Each structure stands twice: as structure tokens, then as C-alpha cells.
Amino acid sequence: MIxxxxxxxxxxxxxxLREFLKENVDHVSSSTLAExxxxxxxxxxxxxxxxxxxxxxxRGYDVEDLLAAIxxxxxxxxxxxxxxxxxxxxGRALLTYFQGSLSNxxxxxxxxxxxxxxxxxxxGCRCFDIEMVEKxxxxxxxxxxxxxxPGPDAQRVADRLFAAGIKGLLNFAPxxxxxxxxxxxxxxxxxxxxxxxxxxxxQLAPARGAPK
Amino acid sequence: MIxxxxxxxxxxxxxxLREFLKENVDHVSSSTLAExxxxxxxxxxxxxxxxxxxxxxxRGYDVEDLLAAIxxxxxxxxxxxxxxxxxxxxGRALLTYFQGSLSNxxxxxxxxxxxxxxxxxxxGCRCFDIEMVEKxxxxxxxxxxxxxxPGPDAQRVADRLFAAGIKGLLNFAPxxxxxxxxxxxxxxxxxxxxxxxxxxxxQLAPARGAPK
DNA sequence: AGGATACTGTGAAAACATTCACAATCATCA
DNA sequence: TGATGATTGTGAATGTTTTCACAGTATCCT
Ligand SMILES: NC(=O)c1ccc[n+]([C@@H]2O[C@H](COP(=O)([O-])OP(=O)(O)OC[C@H]3O[C@@H](n4cnc5c(N)ncnc54)[C@H](O)[C@@H]3O)[C@@H](O)[C@H]2O)c1
Ligand SMILES: NC(=O)c1ccc[n+]([C@@H]2O[C@H](COP(=O)([O-])OP(=O)(O)OC[C@H]3O[C@@H](n4cnc5c(N)ncnc54)[C@H](O)[C@@H]3O)[C@@H](O)[C@H]2O)c1
Numbered sequence: 001m002i003x004x005x006x007x008x009x010x011x012x013x014x015x016x017l018r019e020f021l022k023e024n025v026d027h028v029s030s031s032t033l034a035e036x037x038x039x040x041x042x043x044x045x046x047x048x049x050x051x052x053x054x055x056x057x058x059r060g061y062d063v064e065d066l067l068a069a070i071x072x073x074x075x076x077x078x079x080x081x082x083x084x085x086x087x088x089x090x091g092r093a094l095l096t097y098f099q100g101s102l103s104n105x106x107x108x109x110x111x112x113x114x115x116x117x118x119x120x121x122x123x124g125c126r127c128f129d130i131e132m133v134e135k136x137x138x139x140x141x142x143x144x145x146x147x148x149x150p151g152p153d154a155q156r157v158a159d160r161l162f163a164a165g166i167k168g169l170l171n172f173a174p175x176x177x178x179x180x181x182x183x184x185x186x187x188x189x190x191x192x193x194x195x196x197x198x199x200x201x202x203q204l205a206p207a208r209g210a211p212k
Numbered sequence: 213m214i215x216x217x218x219x220x221x222x223x224x225x226x227x228x229l230r231e232f233l234k235e236n237v238d239h240v241s242s243s244t245l246a247e248x249x250x251x252x253x254x255x256x257x258x259x260x261x262x263x264x265x266x267x268x269x270x271r272g273y274d275v276e277d278l279l280a281a282i283x284x285x286x287x288x289x290x291x292x293x294x295x296x297x298x299x300x301x302x303g304r305a306l307l308t309y310f311q312g313s314l315s316n317x318x319x320x321x322x323x324x325x326x327x328x329x330x331x332x333x334x335x336g337c338r339c340f341d342i343e344m345v346e347k348x349x350x351x352x353x354x355x356x357x358x359x360x361x362p363g364p365d366a367q368r369v370a371d372r373l374f375a376a377g378i379k380g381l382l383n384f385a386p387x388x389x390x391x392x393x394x395x396x397x398x399x400x401x402x403x404x405x406x407x408x409x410x411x412x413x414x415q416l417a418p419a420r421g422a423p424k
Numbered sequence: 425a426g427g428a429t430a431c432t433g434t435g436a437a438a439a440c441a442t443t444c445a446c447a448a449t450c451a452t453c454a
Numbered sequence: 455t456g457a458t459g460a461t462t463g464t465g466a467a468t469g470t471t472t473t474c475a476c477a478g479t480a481t482c483c484t
Contacts, residue, residue: 005441007411011404015386029461038388042443042464049463057462058450080410089305096301097402101386105406143417144410168413170406174227174313176250184412186405190309192223193398194317194382198292198356199219200396201380205355217471241431254473257432269432270480 006047010070012037013044017067029060075104081142083166084110085157086149087117087127090172094148099123107146109136130157137164144168151175158185218259222282224249225256229279241272287316293354295378297369298361299324299339302384306360311335319358321348342369349376356380363387370397 016036020028030048031041048055048066051073055061082098084091084107091110098107100123112118113130120127128136136142145166149157154173161169168184171177179185228248232240242260243253260267260278263285267273294310296303296319303322310319312335324330325342332339340348348354357378361369366385373381380396383389391397 007408008404011407074411089308093301093305143413167417168409170409182416184416186409192220195223196219197380197382197398199286201355204394204396205379
């Protein structure tokens with residue numbers, strides 16, 4: 001099984017390959033790509049090897065071809081339909097963000113329990129009452145969801161989502177959620193992220209006047 | 213040097229310890245804590261060992277005492293002042309979020325280049341024009357910043373922040389930024405996160421009718 | 425008091441991830 | 455055409471993180 005780290009880097013390589021494409025660069029070497037990503041060239045080569053890609057040697061990788069290869073490896077053919085639960089401050093920001101970026105991911109349905117927030121169409125995404133969640137997910141065959149409801153509601157909403165057939169979840173609530181086996185969950189904890197930054201900042205740059 | 217993973221988990225342990233405290237649980241064993249975190253008890257013990265904590269044996273860890281120990285290890289004494297750049301959809305959501313959660317982190321200044329967004333005070337945080345960034349950061353001695361400006365502006369804003377004396381950065385822009393040595397940056401890439409969920413969802417739960 | 429119990433702390437093993445280092449490859453050019 | 459040089463693909467080495475497994479220790483119970 002391929003490692004999470006490799007998948008993250010492939011997504012990152014794609015980002016930079018798109019930039020290279022815009023700059024009309026048609027070939028990149030592993031070292032050029034590594035430089036942009038702040039990594040090692042051997043890492044780049046090994047990652048591509050992991051996904052079974054073989055570049056034409058001596059000229060580096062063909063940007064367009066490699067982009068296509070990463071795409072066909074990472075992306076669900078036909079696009080990944082995503083459900084969003086919680087249309088509050090964060091939920092609305094996420095909607096704007098994901099609908100704006102042209103990508104393989106498309107938020108096709110959003111859910112909230114507040115009737116003021118449902119019934120509309122935001123950025124091409126229909127907003128439903130949370131009570132519709134099972135029906136809409138089944139009808140559309142949605143497999144991936146995002147949770148942006150308050151912490152205390154997160155587990156309950158997650159349970160409903162998995163019961164409805166969701167297989168993968170991106171959770172923004174501060175509470176980690178328990179999920180059934182054979183499903184995948186990613187927890188984006190911004191407090192943790194900022195605490196980490198705060199901690200390592202102190203490690204690297206101790207207070208003014210501190211020793212060594 | 214302590215590992216990032218360990219710091220992340222310590223932050224997570226803290227979350228659950230607070231819950232235990234609310235439930236009037238006064239002692240937890242490494243295995244109870246591990247269970248909540250979906251991890252191994254040996255991992256918990258080793259993490260606490262890493263930060264130099266010794267529990268009283270046989271009854272597990274004293275919840276209050278351990279919370280205090282994690283706090284004094286992770287948190288900057290007196291609180292960490294944070295600057296936020298970009299008061300758009302995401303920036304405002306983040307402001308609400310961080311100011312709402314009682315924690316050691318406090319967003320004390322926000323910056324934007326749009327004059328409609330500056331001059332106000334949002335959730336106790338003053339909003340300045342980006343041109344004031346050097347002055348405010350120096351005056352307040354801010355060391356940690358969050359970037360929530362559009363991708364194409366991220367590098368420029370980051371450069372200014374580091375020039376102004378910032379040592380740690382949490383970057384929400386989709387473009388990774390280059391930073392000076394002896395500083396720390398964490399890149400929260402939500403597209404990458406969702407792509408990862410999409411990918412592993414397919415690995416674990418292949419399309420209906422797919423083989424095996 | 426002494427033995428049973430439940431837990432920690434940690435060395436050592438295992439698993440995993442990264443980096444090194446070099447033979448193999450192929451465009452290019454004299 | 456054949457030597458040159460840049461670049462890949464990958465086995466092996468190294469480094470890091472997690473897990474195992476158990477000796478040691480404090481508490482509880484009889
Ligand atoms: N705002 C941020 O920047 C931010 C950052 C990190 C994490 N978070 C987390 O993301 C979540 C949402 O944050 P927010 O700022 O958007 O909060 P919010 O209160 O603005 O929005 C929450 C939304 O969820 C809806 N909701 C509540 N219970 C529901 C349920 N059972 N089913 C469906 N919808 C329900 C509410 O009606 C509301 O619209 C919270 O868990 C928060 O901790 C937010
Ligand atoms: N909205 C989301 O949920 C989301 C999710 C992930 C990542 N992001 C990223 O976060 C960033 C912000 O997203 P957003 O949705 O809030 O965008 P937005 O356009 O709503 O807000 C951007 C803000 O930055 C300000 N700004 C622009 N250039 C600036 C500069 N040089 N100095 C100071 N301020 C400047 C703008 O005036 C605006 O207020 C983007 O990079 C986006 O890709 C957003």
C-alpha cells in the first residue's frame with residue numbers, strides 16, 4: 001500500500017507542475033521539481049516510481065505527461081462528488097474555495113440544520129436540510145464528505161454520514177471522530193496546527209535574551 | 213529534538229484530558245487515553261516520556277497534573293500573540309474560531325489591503341492596513357503569523373512578515389512559501405487534504421461492482 | 425504484612441521513510 | 455558513429471517512528 005506521505009507529495013508535485021506548464025516549461029528534472037518542493041530529488045523519483053511512472057530518461061520528465069499520469073493516479077475518473085455538512089463561517093468559506101478552484105473535487109451538496117441556510121444554491125451547490133442527508137447521498141452516490149459543524153455535533157453527523165454510505169471524511173471539527181472500519185478519515189485540526197507552530201517557533205527562536 | 217508527531221499528539225491528548233476533567237475523571241491510564249485517540253498505549257507513554265513527564269505509577273496519570281504539564285510544555289508562558297494576514301472569507305472564519313476558543317493563542321492583530329476591511333475591531337482583534345504590518349509586529353513583539361491571503365500574494369506577504377520579525381507561520385494559501393532559515397512554517401493545504409481523502413477512499417472502498 | 429494487581433518507563437525489535445550512490449539509459453554533438 | 459554528459463530507476467544504507475515486551479513500582483485488598 002502506498003504511503004500517505006507519497007500521496008501528499010504527488011498532490012504537491014502536481015501543483016508545481018501546473019506552474020511549470022504555465023511558464024511553458026515542457027520538461028523538468030527530479031532535482032528541479034525537488035528544489036521547488038523543498039525536498040530531495042531522490043524522493044521525487046521514488047514517489048513517481050511508487051505510482052509506477054517511468055519518465056523518458058536524460059531529458060527529465062515531460063511536464064504534461066507527468067501531470068496526466070498523476071491525475072489518472074490520484075483522481076477519481078469522472079470527478080469526486082463531495083458532501084459538505086455545516087454551512088457556517090467555515091463551511092461557506094470552504095464552499096467558495098472548493099467551487100472556485102478547478103479541480104477534480106466538486107461539492108455537489110451541502111447540509112445544515114438551520115432552515116435559514118438551506119434551500120439556496122451557493123456557488124452551484126444545493127443546500128439541503130440535514131434530514132435529507134441519507135436520501136441525497138444515496139441518490140447521488142456520494143462517497144466523500146466534509147464536516148464543518150460544531151464539535152459537539154461532529155460525531156453524530158459523522159455517524160449519519162457513514163450510515164448513509166460515505167467512505168471518506170475530512171473533519172474540521174476540533175473533536176476527532178470515530179469511524180467504521182474500511183473507511184478513511186482525515187482530521188484537520190487548526191488549533192493543533194497553530195500550537196505546533198507556536199511550539200517550534202520557540203524551539204528555533206527562543207525569547208530575546210534567552211540563553212544560547 | 214522532539215518530533216512533530218509527538219507535539220501533535222500532545223495537543224490531542226490535551227483535548228481529551230480536558231474532556232476527562234469535565235467528566236470528573238481524575239485519573240487516566242495510558243491505554244484509556246490511547247483508546248480515545250485511536251492510538252497505542254505505548255505511544256502515549258513514550259510521548260509523555262519525550263516531554264520528560266513521569267506519572268505516579270499504578271493509578272495512571274493524574275488528569276489535572278498531566279494537563280498542567282502539557283500546558284507548561286507546549287504553551288508560551290503569558291500567551292502566544294498571533295497576527296493574521298488576509299481578512300477574507302477564511303480569515304474572518306479563523307478570527308471567529310480562534311477568538312472563540314479559550315486557549316493560549318490570541319490573535320491580536322489582523323491585516324488586509326482592502327480599506328473596507330480595516331480600521332474595525334473584530335472579536336477583540338484590531339484590523340490594520342497591511343502597510344502597518346512591520347510597525348505593529350515590532351511594537352507588539354509578535355512572533356507567530358497566519359496567512360490567509362490569495363495564493364499569488366502569499367509569498368510577498370510572508371517575506372514581509374519574516375522581515376518584520378515573525379519566526380513561525382501557518383500558511384493557508386495553496387502555494388507553499390519559502391521561508392528564511394531558523395524559522396518554522398506549517399502549510400495547511402485543504403485541497404491536498406481532500407485529494408488524499410478521495411484517493412484513500414477509493415483504495416479502501418473501490419467502486420461498486422469493482423473486482424475484489 | 426504480604427501477595428495480587430494494574431500500571432508505568434524504557435531497551436530492543438520491527439516497521440516505515442528517506443537518502444545515498446551508482447549502473448543503466450538515451451539525447452546530443454563532434 | 456561513438457564518446458559525452460545529464461538524468462533516471464533502484465538496491466542498499468541510513469534515519470526515524472512505532473510497537474513489543476517486560477522489569478520495576480506503587481496501590482489495594484485480605
Ligand atoms: N471558523 C473556522 O475558521 C474554524 C476553524 C477550524 C475549525 N473550525 C470548526 O469547524 C466547525 C464549524 O465552524 P464554524 O465557524 O463554521 O461554526 P458556525 O457555528 O459558524 O457553523 C456551524 C454550522 O453548523 C450547523 N449545524 C450545527 N449542528 C448541525 C447538525 N447537527 N447538522 C447539520 N448542521 C449543523 C449550524 O447551523 C451552523 O450553520 C466547528 O466545529 C469549528 O470548531 C472552524
Ligand atoms: N476560503 C477557504 O475556505 C479557503 C480554504 C483553503 C485555503 N484558502 C486560501 O486562503 C486564502 C484566503 O482565502 P479566502 O477565501 O479568504 O479569500 P478572499 O479573497 O475572501 O480573502 C483574501 C483577503 O486577502 C486580502 N489581501 C489580498 N492581497 C493582500 C495583501 N497583499 N496583503 C494583505 N491582504 C491582502 C484581500 O483583501 C481579501 O480580504 C487563499 O489563498 C485561499 O486559497 C481558503
